[in-house]
Amino acid sequence: MTIGVAILGTGRIGGRYIEWVGKAPGAEVKVVAEANPEAAAKWQDTYNDLDWVSDYKEALERDDVQVAVITLPHWLHKQAAIDAANAGKHIYVEKPMAVWPSEGREMLAAAKANGVKIMTAHTQRYQRPVKAMKQIVKSKRFGELIMAYDYWHKPYDPYIRPTWMLDRELGGGMGQMDGTHEIDRLIHLIGSDIDTVSARVGQVTHPQDKHPKIKADDTAMCFIRWKSGAVATISRIAWEKGSTEYGTDISFTEGMARLRIAYGQHPSQKTAIWVADTHDGTWVEEPVDDTSPFEEEIAEFIASIERGDEDTPIPQEHGLRVLEVLEATEESSRTGREVVLGWG
Numbered sequence: 021m022t023i024g025v026a027i028l029g030t031g032r033i034g035g036r037y038i039e040w041v042g043k044a045p046g047a048e049v050k051v052v053a054e055a056n057p058e059a060a061a062k063w064q065d066t067y068n069d070l071d072w073v074s075d076y077k078e079a080l081e082r083d084d085v086q087v088a089v090i091t092l093p094h095w096l097h098k099q100a101a102i103d104a105a106n107a108g109k110h111i112y113v114e115k116p117m118a119v120w121p122s123e124g125r126e127m128l129a130a131a132k133a134n135g136v137k138i139m140t141a142h143t144q145r146y147q148r149p150v151k152a153m154k155q156i157v158k159s160k161r162f163g164e165l166i167m168a169y170d171y172w173h174k175p176y177d178p179y180i181r182p183t184w185m186l187d188r189e190l191g192g193g194m195g196q197m198d199g200t201h202e203i204d205r206l207i208h209l210i211g212s213d214i215d216t217v218s219a220r221v222g223q224v225t226h227p228q229d230k231h232p233k234i235k236a237d238d239t240a241m242c243f244i245r246w247k248s249g250a251v252a253t254i255s256r257i258a259w260e261k262g263s264t265e266y267g268t269d270i271s272f273t274e275g276m277a278r279l280r281i282a283y284g285q286h287p288s289q290k291t292a293i294w295v296a297d298t299h300d301g302t303w304v305e306e307p308v309d310d311t312s313p314f315e316e317e318i319a320e321f322i323a324s325i326e327r328g329d330e331d332t333p334i335p336q337e338h339g340l341r342v343l344e345v346l347e348a349t350e351e352s353s354r355t356g357r358e359v360v361l362g363w364g
Contacts, residue, residue, distance in 0.1 A: 094191025
């Protein structure tokens with residue numbers, strides 16, 4: 021059986037899903053929906069054998085479509101997912117799941133009511149260094165995990181971004197765009213038994229008095245406690261001048277490991293794992309393959325739909341959990357108090 025796929029949106033990386041879905045065994049792109057003619061034009065010449073529509077609801081009406089891949093701006097995720105669920109389509113939605121946790125709950129409820137699955141594409145766990153780190157944690161190669169530091173320090177370049185990315189109410193800001201990656205990565209590596217969250221979140225590097233068009237965070241430092249006893253920090257800054265750092269450091273009872281994922285074209289950027297488990301205090305590199313996590317993730321989702329799995333490869337509830345942690349960081353920053361999640 022071939023799984024027919026509709027791709028809703030081609031902005032930013034959305035158009036790449038035509039290729040990625042095409043490589044997934046058992047899947048075939050049937051139709052692409054893009055309301056913006058200029059955005060569609062970038063892909064139509066290459067994929068002129070596909071059906072193209074301007075209204076995604078037309079794509080959802082098709083009987084030859086079983087899966088909707090949603091790559092629309094964040095503020096459109098909720099309604100598109102509910103429409104897809106009501107049309108009886110399984111849903112693969114780019115991260116973050118939605119702008120607010122309340123929207124994520126509505127999306128999950130719609131999927132359940134219509135007997136379809138919804139998965140948020142948190143691609144970090146398919147990154148090769150993250151997979152390698154997960155194996156280190158799981159195998160207890162260096163003993164028990166004690167603490168982690170997660171970084172995403174990057175150039176902001178706000179005025180080359182779509183305007184919605186500069187407005188928190190529309191799902192913009194570094195918390196939604198990068199913080200959700202960091203939260204996902206830590207939950208994947210450490211576990212979902214988060215107990216408390218505290219944070220300071222701000223618009224610091226591009227303050228609103230100097231950048232009135234920007235209404236979203238660019239900086240955060242967060243502290244997360246797990247019921248297991250593990251702790252982690254999230255360090256996030258979108259700078260005007262600075263250096264890029266993208267990855268995670270983990271300390272264990274019997275050693276340390278760090279992962280980095282190349283970001284941008286600077287020669288200092290490298291995708292790799294380093295470990296330190298000797299008395300001489302040095303890091304030893306353990307190279308990893310730098311393959312496409314997007315292809316692997318969508319292929320696993322399609323396979324799970326074909327098999328009729330009870331849940332999706334990334335659990336359906338996970339996208340909501342990430343949003344709940346993000347909202348907790350914002351609440352903590354606003355109130356100056358630690359937020360108790362108390363997840364078991």
